Amino acid sequence: xxxxxxxxxxxxxxxxxxxxxxxxxxxxxxxxxxxxxxxxxxxxxxxxxxxxxxxxxxxxxxxxxxxxxxxxxxxxxxxxxxxxxxxxxxxxxxxxxxxxxxxxxxxxxxxxxxxxxxxxxxxxxxxxxxxxxxxxxxxxxxxxxxxxxxxxxxxxxxxxxxxxxxxxxxxxxxxxxxxxxxxxxxxxxxxxxxxxxxxxxxxxxxxxxxxxxxxxxxxxxxxxxxxxxxxxxxxxxxxxxxxxxxxxxxxxxxxxxxxxxxxxxxxxxxxxxxxxxxxxxxxxxxxxxxxxxxxxxxxxxxxxxxxxxxxxxxxxxxxx
Amino acid sequence: xxxxxxxxxxxxxxxxxxxxxxxxxxxxxxxxxxxxxxxxxxxxxxxxxxxxxxxxxxxxxxxxxxxxxxxxxxxxxxxxxxxxxxxxxxxxxxxxxxxxxxxxxxxxxxxxxxxxxxxxxxx
Numbered sequence: 001x002x003x004x005x006x007x008x009x010x011x012x013x014x015x016x017x018x019x020x021x022x023x024x025x026x027x028x029x030x031x032x033x034x035x036x037x038x039x040x041x042x043x044x045x046x047x048x049x050x051x052x053x054x055x056x057x058x059x060x061x062x063x064x065x066x067x068x069x070x071x072x073x074x075x076x077x078x079x080x081x082x083x084x085x086x087x088x089x090x091x092x093x094x095x096x097x098x099x100x101x102x103x104x105x106x107x108x109x110x111x112x113x114x115x116x117x118x119x120x121x122x123x124x125x126x127x128x129x130x131x132x133x134x135x136x137x138x139x140x141x142x143x144x145x146x147x148x149x150x151x152x153x154x155x156x157x158x159x160x161x162x163x164x165x166x167x168x169x170x171x172x173x174x175x176x177x178x179x180x181x182x183x184x185x186x187x188x189x190x191x192x193x194x195x196x197x198x199x200x201x202x203x204x205x206x207x208x209x210x211x212x213x214x215x216x217x218x219x220x221x222x223x224x225x226x227x228x229x230x231x232x233x234x235x236x237x238x239x240x241x242x243x244x245x246x247x248x249x250x251x252x253x254x255x256x257x258x259x260x261x262x263x264x265x266x267x268x269x270x271x272x273x274x275x276x277x278x279x280x281x282x283x284x285x286x287x288x289x290x291x292x293x294x295x296x297x298x299x300x301x302x303x304x305x306x307x308x309x310x311x312x313x314x315x316x317x318x319x320x
Numbered sequence: 321x322x323x324x325x326x327x328x329x330x331x332x333x334x335x336x337x338x339x340x341x342x343x344x345x346x347x348x349x350x351x352x353x354x355x356x357x358x359x360x361x362x363x364x365x366x367x368x369x370x371x372x373x374x375x376x377x378x379x380x381x382x383x384x385x386x387x388x389x390x391x392x393x394x395x396x397x398x399x400x401x402x403x404x405x406x407x408x409x410x411x412x413x414x415x416x417x418x419x420x421x422x423x424x425x426x427x428x429x430x431x432x433x434x435x436x437x438x439x440x441x442x443x
Contacts, residue, residue, distance in 0.1 A: 115337075
């Protein structure tokens with residue numbers, strides 16, 4: 001949060017209430033101020049009692065300081081908890097807003113296409129109705145994909161996602177995905193190259209989810225490339241890890257947005273300028289799975305200068 | 321002469337259904353799949369009405385609206401914002417930027433949008 005906003009949030013409790021959309025009596029900053037007044041009153045009371053019962057002024061100061069510190073820390077801890085609850089509530093509301101908007105778009109497409117088909121207009125215009133049935137099919141899939149992504153996130157966050165780990169070749173998974181994405185890459189005039197270190201160890205992972213990770217990164221690299229270019233993938237060993245790197249010459253990620261790139265529903269302004277459909281959940285899911293598989297993920301990028309996404313996974317020892 | 325309507329909408333399926341509906345109703349339809357093309361067409365073709373989405377690639381509807389209303393040659397072009405954003409903030413932002421009407425797509429049928437189009441064209 002910028003410094004000005006942080007100061008504003010503590011000086012003006014109504015600022016935070018508006019931010020969270022809650023009443024003043026549920027507002028963490030306002031409650032902190034109220035508890036502050038009570039703490040001051042309690043400290044004064046402790047001081048009065050201490051001075052009347054204890055003659056040693058040093059001891060009185062110690063008792064007052066101890067009581068004061070305890071009260072202030074307790075107030076801060078309690079209001080911090082309220083703030084986390086208020087923030088969770090705000091995020092839940094925002095989440096519902098974003099999901100309902102994301103679902104509304106394909107639903108609107110379905111609604112208008114169905115209305116058009118049922119109105120008799122295709123016959124009047126002598127157009128092929130199949131075009132509209134394809135629209136129904138594509139948008140139904142789009143809604144299904146969004147719901148699948150949301151359910152995946154829910155399972156990831158509750159730790160309830162069963163992984164079927166086995167020895168898999170990251171190189172083979174990548175090669176298969178490059179073949180699968182060839183039509184999309186060719187339509188986007190993007191070349192994909194793959195360089196693998198020879199005799200590379202396998203990884204111990206759930207192959208289905210590892211495919212989702214690599215597939216998502218590859219899809220993004222092709223999708224956000226600008227008018228063609230090269231997507232360059234390399235897989236090699238880095239210490240005891242297998243390092244996967246995918247580089248594109250695409251729209252890149254502005255520096256100010258880089259810290260949000262793995263957050264749910266976040267889409268960089270550059271990505272939105274290129275293409276507006278996309279849930280903003282892909283990289284969040286990718287990061288969660290890489291970490292669940294024992295790896296790390298990071299990236300380097302600059303606006304309009306492409307991006308390189310890296311992830312590592314522990315290498316399996318080769319059997320002798 | 322048929323009136324000209326420009327649809328600035330990045331969802332190609334929506335473009336298809338809306339433009340077919342408007343053509344059948346007797347209008348000439350221009351189509352733009354992003355804000356930049358939409359702005360260019362508005363400036364060159366001077367349509368009788370613009371149906372403008374808000375979340376679009378290259379230039380958002382808000383940016384297009386600001387440029388249209390900021391230029392003497394396009395400031396009087398009537399604009400209906402057609403979007404699925406429905407927060408009061410977005411509505412106020414679009415209306416104060418110069419949009420004549422704000423319609424949430426999910427709340428209207430094609431026929432209802434046609435009625436709004438005819439009203440905006442004073443038919």
